[in-house]
Amino acid sequence: MAKKIHLTLNVNDEHKELLIDPRRSLLDVLRNDLELRGAHRGCDSGDCGACTVILNGKAITSCMTLAADCDGDTVITVEGITPVDGLHPVQKALVEEGGIQCGFCTTGMVMTAVALLDQNPHPTIEEVREGLAGNLCRCTGYKKIAEAILSVERK
Amino acid sequence: MKSFDYFSPKTLSEASEILSKNNGDARMIAGGTDLLLKMKAGRLAPKAIVNIKRIPDLRGLTFNSHLTMGALTTLEEIKGSPIIRQHYPALSEAAATMASVQIRNLATVGGNMCNAAPSADLAPILIALNAVAVIRGAKGERRVSLEEFFTGPGKSVLGVGELLVSLEVPKQEGRSIYLKHSPREHMDIAVVGVGIALQKNSARIVLGAVAPIPLRAKKAEEEVMSGSLTKERIERAAKIAAEESKPIDDVRGSVWYRKKMVEVVVKRGLMELVNSD
Numbered sequence: 073m074a075k076k077i078h079l080t081l082n083v084n085d086e087h088k089e090l091l092i093d094p095r096r097s098l099l100d101v102l103r104n105d106l107e108l109r110g111a112h113r114g115c116d117s118g119d120c121g122a123c124t125v126i127l128n129g130k131a132i133t134s135c136m137t138l139a140a141d142c143d144g145d146t147v148i149t150v151e152g153i154t155p156v157d158g159l160h161p162v163q164k165a166l167v168e169e170g171g172i173q174c175g176f177c178t179t180g181m182v183m184t185a186v187a188l189l190d191q192n193p194h195p196t197i198e199e200v201r202e203g204l205a206g207n208l209c210r211c212t213g214y215k216k217i218a219e220a221i222l223s224v225e226r227k
Numbered sequence: 228m229k230s231f232d233y234f235s236p237k238t239l240s241e242a243s244e245i246l247s248k249n250n251g252d253a254r255m256i257a258g259g260t261d262l263l264l265k266m267k268a269g270r271l272a273p274k275a276i277v278n279i280k281r282i283p284d285l286r287g288l289t290f291n292s293h294l295t296m297g298a299l300t301t302l303e304e305i306k307g308s309p310i311i312r313q314h315y316p317a318l319s320e321a322a323a324t325m326a327s328v329q330i331r332n333l334a335t336v337g338g339n340m341c342n343a344a345p346s347a348d349l350a351p352i353l354i355a356l357n358a359v360a361v362i363r364g365a366k367g368e369r370r371v372s373l374e375e376f377f378t379g380p381g382k383s384v385l386g387v388g389e390l391l392v393s394l395e396v397p398k399q400e401g402r403s404i405y406l407k408h409s410p411r412e413h414m415d416i417a418v419v420g421v422g423i424a425l426q427k428n429s430a431r432i433v434l435g436a437v438a439p440i441p442l443r444a445k446k447a448e449e450e451v452m453s454g455s456l457t458k459e460r461i462e463r464a465a466k467i468a469a470e471e472s473k474p475i476d477d478v479r480g481s482v483w484y485r486k487k488m489v490e491v492v493v494k495r496g497l498m499e500l501v502n503s504d
Binding site: 074075077093094095097116117118119121124127130131132133136137138140141143184187188202203205206207 | 232235256259260280328330
C-alpha cells in the first residue's frame with residue numbers, strides 16, 4: 073500500500089481536505105470522494121475529453137492528472153458552473169441548438185467551451201473547432217455542437 | 228498501477244536529492260501526459276514519483292538577448308505567448324499542432340524533451356533554432372546543445388539526479404518553420420516532423436519521427452547553403468534529406484512512405500520559407 077497523502081482542494085468554491093492514495097487521478101477523487109459525477113470517465117487516457125474540468129482557470133483532462141499534483145489548486149467542475157435553478161448559457165445553447173444526443177461527452181464539451189469562451193469570448197468557427205479537438209462525440213457529428221458554442225454570445 | 232512513494236519538493240536541490248537517493252527508480256512528473264499513460268498501461272512502475280511542478284526555478288518565460296523557457300512552460304503557453312509568437316512563430320506553430328487544449332494545458336516543454344520520443348514535435352524546431360538545454364544536478368549546472376541532448380528513444384543525456392531546468396533559444400535573424408505530417412490534424416503524433424531554420428550564414432534542417440532521435444539532415448543543409456535557393460536546389464536538398472533519414476516501419480507508416488514524406492515535407496518547408504521572403 074502506498075502511503076496516503078493529505079490533499080487540499082478548492083472545488084467549486086468549497087474548501088476540501090482529503091487523505092488519498094497518490095496513485096489516484098483527479099477524476100477519480102472528484103467522482104468517488106467528492107461525489108461530483110459530472111466529469112465522466114471515457115477513455116482514461118486523455119484522448120476523449122469527457123473528463124474535462126477547469127484547473128486553475130484552464131481546461132484539462134482530469135483522468136491524466138494525479139490528484140496529489142493538485143494540492144492547493146482550484147477546480148471547477150460542471151456542477152460548479154450550473155446554476156441551481158437553470159442552465160449555464162453554454163448548456164442552454166447546446167440544448168437549444170441540438171448539440172446533445174446521448175450526453176456522455178456533453179459535460180466535457182461544456183467545460184472546454186466555458187474555458188474557451190472565457191479566454192476568447194468571440195471565437196470564429198475555426199477557433200471553436202480547434203478548441204474542441206480534444207472532445208470526442210460519437211452521436212452528433214460535431215456540427216451542432218460547434219454551432220451551439222458560436223451561438224452563445226447571441227443568447 | 229503499482230504503488231509508489233510521492234514527493235513534492237519545493238527546490239531543485241531537494242528534487243535532485245530525492246532522485247539520487249532512489250537511484251534511477253524515481254520518475255519526475257510535470258504534466259504527466261506521457262508518464263501516466265505508461266504507468267496506467269503497466270509499461271512503467273517507478274518506486275517514487277517526484278512532482279516537480281512546485282519548483283519555482285523551473286518556471287518562467289523571458290526574452291532579452293535570447294529566449295529562456297522554464298522546463299515547466301506548457302505547450303499552450305508556447306502556443307499563445309506573444310513573445311514566442313513574435314520572435315519564434317514556428318515554435319508556437321509547432322506547439323499548436325500538438326494534442327488538444329486540455330493536454331497542452333498540462334504537458335510541458337521539459338516533458339516533451341525528457342520523454343525523448345522520436346516524434347516529439349518541439350524537438351526538431353528547437354534544434355533547428357539552435358536551443359541549449361540547461362541542466363542542473365548535485366554537481367551543479369551544465370549546458371548541452373539540444374542537438375546533443377537525445378541519445379535514443381526515451382533516452383537523454385540526463386544523469387540520475389539531474390533535471391532539465393530550462394531551454395535557451397538564441398535570437399533569430401532569419402526565418403523558420405515547423406511542418407508536421409500526420410493522418411489527423413489534431414490529437415495525433417507526427418509521421419514526419421520537419422523543423423527548418425534559415426539564417427544568413429546557416430541552414431538547419433531537423434527531422435522528427437524518422438530516426439531514433441531528432442535528426443539533423445546535415446547533407447541537405449550543405450546543399451541548401453551551396454548556392455541560391457532555386458526550385459531545383461530545394462528539390463535536391465529534399466531528396467538528400469530523405470536519404471539521410473532512418474525511419475522504421477510501424478503502424479503509422481512504412482520506411483518507404485516516411486522517406487517519401489520527408490522529401491515532400493522538406494521541399495514544402497523550404498519552398499514556403501523562400502516564398503515568404
